[in-house]
Amino acid sequence: MKTSSVGAWVAVCIGVFYLLMPLMGTVEFSLRMLRGTYSFEAYKILGTGEFQQSFLFSMIIALLTIIVSVLIVVPTVYFVQLRLPKLRPIVEFITLLPLVIPAIVLVFGYLRLYNSSSWLPLTGTAEATNVLLLFAYVALALPYMYRAIDSGMRTVDVRTLTEAAESLGAGLGTILFTVILPNVRSAVLSGAFLTFAIVIGEFTIASLLDRPVFGTYLQNVGAGKPYNASALSVVAFAITWASMGLMQVFGRDRRPKVAH
Amino acid sequence: MAYLELKSIVKSFGSTKVVQQFDLAVDQGEFVSFLGPSGCGKTTVLRMIAGFEQPSAGSITVEGQEISHLPPAKRNIGMVFQAYALFPNLTVGQNVGFGLKLAGVPKAERDARVAEMLEIIKLPQLADRYPYQLSGGQQQRVALARALAVRPKILLLDEPLSALDAKIRVSLREEIRALQRQLGITTIFVTHDQEEALSISDRIVVMHEGKAAQIGAPFEIYNSPKTKFVASFVGTLNILEATVMDWGQMRLSIDGRDVTTSHGFTAKAGEKVSVALRPEAATLGWTNDGRNHMAGTVEEVAFLGSVVRVRVRFEHQTISLDTFNDPANPPPLRGATVAVAFKPEDLIILEGGTTEANHEPGTAVDAPVAVTELA
Ligand SMILES: Nc1ncnc2c1ncn2[C@@H]1O[C@H](COP(=O)(O)OP(=O)(O)OP(=O)(O)O)[C@@H](O)[C@H]1O
Ligand SMILES: [Mg+2]
Numbered sequence: 001m002k003t004s005s006v007g008a009w010v011a012v013c014i015g016v017f018y019l020l021m022p023l024m025g026t027v028e029f030s031l032r033m034l035r036g037t038y039s040f041e042a043y044k045i046l047g048t049g050e051f052q053q054s055f056l057f058s059m060i061i062a063l064l065t066i067i068v069s070v071l072i073v074v075p076t077v078y079f080v081q082l083r084l085p086k087l088r089p090i091v092e093f094i095t096l097l098p099l100v101i102p103a104i105v106l107v108f109g110y111l112r113l114y115n116s117s118s119w120l121p122l123t124g125t126a127e128a129t130n131v132l133l134l135f136a137y138v139a140l141a142l143p144y145m146y147r148a149i150d151s152g153m154r155t156v157d158v159r160t161l162t163e164a165a166e167s168l169g170a171g172l173g174t175i176l177f178t179v180i181l182p183n184v185r186s187a188v189l190s191g192a193f194l195t196f197a198i199v200i201g202e203f204t205i206a207s208l209l210d211r212p213v214f215g216t217y218l219q220n221v222g223a224g225k226p227y228n229a230s231a232l233s234v235v236a237f238a239i240t241w242a243s244m245g246l247m248q249v250f251g252r253d254r255r256p257k258v259a260h
Numbered sequence: 261m262a263y264l265e266l267k268s269i270v271k272s273f274g275s276t277k278v279v280q281q282f283d284l285a286v287d288q289g290e291f292v293s294f295l296g297p298s299g300c301g302k303t304t305v306l307r308m309i310a311g312f313e314q315p316s317a318g319s320i321t322v323e324g325q326e327i328s329h330l331p332p333a334k335r336n337i338g339m340v341f342q343a344y345a346l347f348p349n350l351t352v353g354q355n356v357g358f359g360l361k362l363a364g365v366p367k368a369e370r371d372a373r374v375a376e377m378l379e380i381i382k383l384p385q386l387a388d389r390y391p392y393q394l395s396g397g398q399q400q401r402v403a404l405a406r407a408l409a410v411r412p413k414i415l416l417l418d419e420p421l422s423a424l425d426a427k428i429r430v431s432l433r434e435e436i437r438a439l440q441r442q443l444g445i446t447t448i449f450v451t452h453d454q455e456e457a458l459s460i461s462d463r464i465v466v467m468h469e470g471k472a473a474q475i476g477a478p479f480e481i482y483n484s485p486k487t488k489f490v491a492s493f494v495g496t497l498n499i500l501e502a503t504v505m506d507w508g509q510m511r512l513s514i515d516g517r518d519v520t521t522s523h524g525f526t527a528k529a530g531e532k533v534s535v536a537l538r539p540e541a542a543t544l545g546w547t548n549d550g551r552n553h554m555a556g557t558v559e560e561v562a563f564l565g566s567v568v569r570v571r572v573r574f575e576h577q578t579i580s581l582d583t584f585n586d587p588a589n590p591p592p593l594r595g596a597t598v599a600v601a602f603k604p605e606d607l608i609i610l611e612g613g614t615t616e617a618n619h620e621p622g623t624a625v626d627a628p629v630a631v632t633e634l635a
Contacts, residue, residue: 157343163312164345164403166332168359168410182349 023237030230042231045221051232054217055239061130061213062199065137066192069145072138074188077150078180081158095146098139103204106136111208129209136205141195148194152187153180193244200240261324263288263446264309264414269318271304271470278304279470282318289444291437293457296467297493302450305467306416309448311335322413338407340417344399346391352378352402353387359410377405380439397428404436408443415440415447421456433460454494458482466490483538488610491536498537498579499610504529512607515574519552521607534610541606542581544570544598551601558596572600 033042045051080091098106110132114122122128158180165175181188203215210216214236222229262285271279279301286292294302307313309320311332320328327335346355356377360370378384381401391399400420407415417436421429437460440447451457457464458478466473466481466489474481474490485491492499502512502519504527511520512535527533546553559578560571568591571580581600583591592598 156348157345160341160343160345161347163310163332164339164341164347164406165358166312167310167335167337167339168406169333169336169362170358171333174362179347179349183347185349 023234026230027234030227030234033227033231042227043235045225045228045231046235050217054212054214055236057212058200058214059243061134061137062196064134065141065199066195068134069138069141069195070149070188070192073142073145073149073191074181074184075176077146077153078158078176081150081153082162092146092150095142097142099143103136103140103202104208106139107205107208110136123209129211133206133209133211133213136209137195137199137202140198140202140205141191144194144198145191148187148191149184152184156180156183189247192247196244196247197240200236262286263290263323264448265319265321266305266309267319267321269305269308269320270316271301271308271313272316277470279308279315282470282472284465284472284475286446286448288446291440291447291449291460291462293461293464294448294450294467295452295454295457295464295494296473297452300467301470302452302467303418304470306418306448306450309414310337310339310416336410336412338410338412338415340400340403340407340415340420342419342422344391344396344403344423346399346403346406348391350390351387352383352389352391352394355391355402356405356409358406363410373409377409380408380442381405381435396424397432400424400432401435404439408439408445413446415445417447417449419450419452421451421453429456436460458494464494466494468493484608485536485610488534488536491534491608491610496539496580497608498539498542498581500535500537500577500579502533502535504531504533510604514554515577517554517574519554519607520604521609522605523607523609525609536608536610537579537602537606539569539580539582542579542600542602544581544583544592545601546599547601551603552607554600556598556600558592558594558598561591561594563591570598572598 030042031038031040033039076091080088111123112118114120114132116124122132161179161183162175165179170179200214202213203219206213207216207219218229218232218236221232264284264286266282266284269279269282270277282301282305284292294305296302304313308315308328311327311330311334315328319326322335322337346352347358350358353374357370357374360373365373374387375384378387381404383398383401383405386394386398386402391402394402400423404420420436421433424432433456436449449457449461458481461478463475463477464481465475468487468489474486476484481490482495485494485497488499491497500514502514504525505511505513505518507525507528509520510522510524511518512533513519514535521535525533554572554574556572556574556578558570559573562569562571563585566585567582568585569580569582570592571578579600585591
């Protein structure tokens with residue numbers, strides 16, 4: 001074996017080790033709740049209503065976040081590409097802002113703007129706060145969604161397809177939903193995976209807005225029951241990956257891929 | 261009144277005028293081709309008819325109704341693109357039915373119409389395929405069926421055959437023409453291939469720098485080109501420079517050889533004019549039926565099968581001529597001295613070649629274009 005490929009293997013092993021070690025450690029720790037033996041005792045917490053409710057809540061928020069951000073990003077990318085290509089650098093910069101501005105700053109801004117004595121008291125009721133949380137997550141997802149959909153749309157001849165549809169009598173809505181969206185489906189999906197993962201794991205914003213998401217629940221559990229918290233982490237990890245796998249299976253383009 | 265009328269169309273992008281004072285009247289059921297080099301504005305005119313671009317000035321009417329203000333979706337004008345532009349996520353059948361569905365045609369009727377269209381383009385078995393499973397020629401036929409399914413008033417095709425290989429290009433252009441006749445649909449076909457335009461059009465619009473250089477039937481365009489540009493772009497004409505000897509007797513001199521033409525012109529003695537001669541109008545050898553004769557040296561002989569193409573050099577200029585292959589009569593050898601004979605009426609005087617004409621010299625229409633094509 002050449003030394004260069006030995007080096008490559010070493011690098012890969014270190015990388016895998018680095019990523020898997022904490023996960024394996026968490027699994028191992030979660031099994032040690034009963035002294036002196038490995039057991040699934042810590043996993044009994046999965047049967048509690050609090051866990052199920054918080055996880056379900058996070059899943060719903062994640063799905064809504066995906067839907068809202070797709071509805072915002074797809075038309076934006078479409079118009080920037082078709083009519084306002086000069087705006088692209090500006091739009092790209094705006095979509096990057098959530099990566100630059102820490103979530104804590106974002107949420108304090110929200111609390112100042114939308115507190116119960118403001119002109120738009122979104123934090124006044126639980127429902128309105130949920131909406132605020134949703135929009136905060138849409139903002140967090142923006143860099144990933146935008147990038148994925150933008151690169152997806154560049155592979156499609158948006159202009160000609162639009163013109164073909166227009167000459168057949170299609171209006172804007174028809175073009176966006178029956179011509180453009182289906183053809184950037186895999187790009188939308190990859191954006192959706194990332195969004196899903198971000199929302200399931202988010203803690204800062206939800207905690208400061210006091211919403212019962214999985215992240216805040218996990219934090220509460222972790223404060224007093226470390227074994228259960230590890231078990232929850234492992235399960236959350238597994239469910240997140242399983243959900244993304246399901247999205248992959250159901251959302252995938254089922255047509256066989258054939259080269260031209 | 262013409263079915264489709266374009267009046268004084270002007271289109272500028274910023275400060276560049278891409279289309280200038282373009283006038284055209286197309287009759288119902290007519291097949292008109294736009295022919296011209298790259299960048300002359302063919303696509304731009306087509307896109308203004310379709311509604312994808314707004315004219316800077318001028319009017320476009322269909323059946324007497326002004327359409328310039330209508331969005332493309334409201335014009336009912338079908339369009340076929342060079343890149344096919346089929347919807348990748350829809351099957352062939354769904355692509356063809358797309359416009360019908362938007363028009364609210366009930367499903368049963370729609371299916372019948374889709375089947376009928378697929379029958380017409382001879383691809384009835386491919387309704388459930390996706391575009392990427394089809395060849396280029398098949399995709400373009402589907403695109404044609406998709407555009408025609410909604411029974412548009414006008415069909416526009418922008419170089420629909422350029423992406424296909426030569427054989428399919430010829431068969432598909434004939435199919436398009438047959439289909440156009442069968443449906444009687446008013447059609448505008450953009451191409452930069454002169455043979456394509458000559459073979460399938462009722463009329464050709466030769467475009468040059470955003471203007472219609474000449475509009476006429478293929479026979480007219482080919483045999484009586486009006487300008488040097490049309491002559492050099494359409495067909496494989498020889499374009500020669502001649503000096504006027506005697507205006508009254510229509511005598512000219514080409515490389516010091518005296519010739520006459522039966523076409524009148526306005527240039528005076530001593531002035532230079534451009535003249536054109538079709539390769540098939542000239543023959544080799546002396547005759548005594550009043551033809552012009554020019555002695556020259558054979559520079560190149562190309563045996564093309566049924567036709568032998570010979571290039572003869574005089575002094576500075578050359579001409580190419582086509583003779584039919586004759587087993588009893590072998591072609592001349594290179595270097596041989598021959599006489600080129602042609603009738604006075606075949607020597608065409610080109611408008612753009614006279615000194616009065618406002619044609620700037622040294623534009624892209626220099627004579628060697630046609631001559632090198634022949635070589
Ligand atoms: N949107 C645009 N903005 C600026 N200039 C344009 C635009 N569209 C076309 N042009 C210019 O207008 C001229 C004519 O373009 P057009 O596409 O009509 O040419 P064409 O005859 O179709 O050429 P081709 O055979 O290459 O397709 C070109 O010089 C082109 O650069
Ligand atoms: Mg063009």
